[in-house]
Amino acid sequence: MLEIDNLHARVGDTPILKGLTLTLRPGEVAAIMGPNGSGKSTLSYVLSGRPGYEVTEGTVRFDGQDLLAMEADERARAGVFLAFQYPVEVPGVSNKVFLKAAVNACRKARGQGELDAYEFLKLFEDKRKLVGMGKELASREVNSGFSGGEKKRNEILQMAMLDPKLAILDETDSGLDIDALKAVSEGVNALRDGERAMLVITHYQRLLDHIVPDTVHVLVDGRIARTGGRELALELEERGYDWLKAEAAA
Template identity: 70%
Template sequence: MLEIKNLHATVDGKEILKGINLTINPGEVHAIMGPNGSGKSTLSYVLSGRDGYEVTEGSVTFQGKDLLAMEAEERAAEGVFLAFQYPVEIPGVSNTTFLKTALNAVRKHKGLPELDAMQFLKLIRAKAKALNMNDDMIKRAVNVGFSGGEKKRNDILQMAMLEPSFAILDETDSGLDIDALKLVADGVNSLRSPERSMLVITHYQRLLSYIVPDHVHVLAYGRIVRSGGKELALELEAKGYAEFGSPEAA
């Protein structure tokens, strides 16, 4: 599914990722944990194609294709999805317009026929209902006036609509209370499938009690310094990140 080899990336000339290696197979859920400033969000932006992140070395292959050669929208159309740590508010663009435009762009890329208004509305209403989102929420401007939990649910709704084969969840738990977290996690879990892989990025173990990963990696100072099973998350919760040293050590 996804193969990251020796990935180095800089932001404003400063090297943040210093040689990441990671292979994710179909259906697997990997978690990346790490202290603040370890490069977690940089990794998610580099994979999703945000401007301003320069890859200086290494490669990322996604379903046999060179991911880094693609524009952000092409990656999305190929099946990469980023659930944002801070979903963006877009006044004046309704959720429905946004999602219909996105869904039809992705369908067109895949050679599928575009959905008309009726088909689209039927689909989005069904998906929204599963996430406990009402009609008002899907008609409102994208994320405008949404609570933190509603924004995250809106991102998961987008994921449910676009049906990516690889989803990156960037600090999805940040700013959520326990009820909102459970709702979002249920939404994510319902999207787990043997064909869909996920990369869950988080600082805390808490999220991983709800979205249980197959593999856990520790990212510190731009490198993966340790990998293990789901029990590694619990160990980190107990011991903290101190043992992974300082930037100098890395």
């Protein structure tokens, strides 16, 4: 599904990813943990194609395609979804208008028929309930004036609507209280179907109590420093990241 090989990337003149190698099977949920500045968010932006993130070396194959050769919107239509750490406010555009344009762009590219107004609303209502958002969501402007929790739920709603093959969740737990964390996690878990792969990027292991990963990778200084199972996350919770930083430096 996803094969990242020796990925180097920089932002401006600053190298951030320094030889990252990682594979992900269909249906696999992998956590990416790591200290601040280790390159977690950069990885999510490089994979989703944000302009300004320059790949200097290495390859990324997604479903057999060269992901790095694709534009950001092509990647989305091919099935890559990024749940943003800081979802962007888009005043003047309603959720309904935004999502209908997005869903139909993706469906068209995948050879599915475009949804008409009725079909769209039905899908929207289903997914809205999944993440526990209010009925007025459709007419609200995208993320405008949303609370932190509402923004993150809106990301998961979009993910549910767009039905990606690969979902990258960038610090989805940041800024959430425990109730919002539960609601978001339940939404994510409902989208685990044995086919969809997920990269769950997080600083804290707390999220992994709710979204239980198959694999845990630890990112230190732009490289995967260690890979393990669920227990690795718990060990990090105990010991912090410093011992891995020391190992990586050595």
